[in-house]
């Protein structure tokens with residue numbers, strides 16, 4: 598029977614208070630649909646606007662990369678400090694606890710190994726499986742200037758179409774071939790093409806000269822890859838410089854999982870990316886945490 602006795606009836610309609618229409622915090626993302634925005638807000642922290650993505654998808658073309666021989670031992674303990682895990686669905690299903698809190702960016706392109714021409718990738722994931730696995734975004738390699746440039750762009754645009762149908766974001770990863778110059782001019786070209794063709798955010802490399810021009814003319818957020826292992830202070834300085842010049846976070850792998858103290862390093866990276874700490878203070882934090890074991 599309906600519970601009709603003693604119903605509270607003093608309704609308050611707040612007629613004089615205009616309803617606020619909240620904006621969306623992320624660059625270039627205000628006009629997306631609700632589900633897509635919600636997924637992006639699970640990658641990028643709405644408070645800082647930035648993300649610490651822990652990247653460990655390297656095995657999809659290079660096998661057991663140094664530091665990733667045993668993901669259960671090296672990566673799983675770091676999960677609590679990541680906003681997002683960037684990984685393959687194989688490792689996800691085999692080794693990552695389903696109760697993990699970070700959002701997921703699934704590697705969605707692949708094909709050639711390090712023994713072959715890397716730009717010759719295909720889409721390597723069905724969107725239905727991405728939905729089943731609760732992915733927030735799909736990552737696809739884009740080889741601007743590479744041998745299979747057009748095919749990689751086509752992979753991107755197909756994933757964007759499939760992702761939009763389900764409210765899943767697409768992360769375009771700008772891959773640089775061996776013969777290409779890694780400078781701001783190249784990254785302006787590569788990141789802008791990815792954004793124009795529909796990627797909701799783009800991963801690229803930090804460059805010392807003119808990185809702010811790369812972020813400035815890319816209409817969607819940019820995150821930087823960590824790249825090869827650097828001394829910890831240098832990696833923290835790179836992250837700090839990138840954030841100050843308009844990046845919205847890092848997608849960092851080797852500089853975390855190949856560090857002497859990976860748990861200390863990811864926390865120091867967070868201090869830079871979310872807390873605005875200077876590299877020197879973040880390095881101090883790294884050393885303190887490292888010494889605490």
Ligand code: R5P
Pocket residue numbers: 652653654655683770822823824825848849850851852
């Ligand atoms: C490499 O191909 C993968 O996409 C990695 O996720 C990416 O390069 C970031 O990892 P790292 O910081 O080690 O460069």
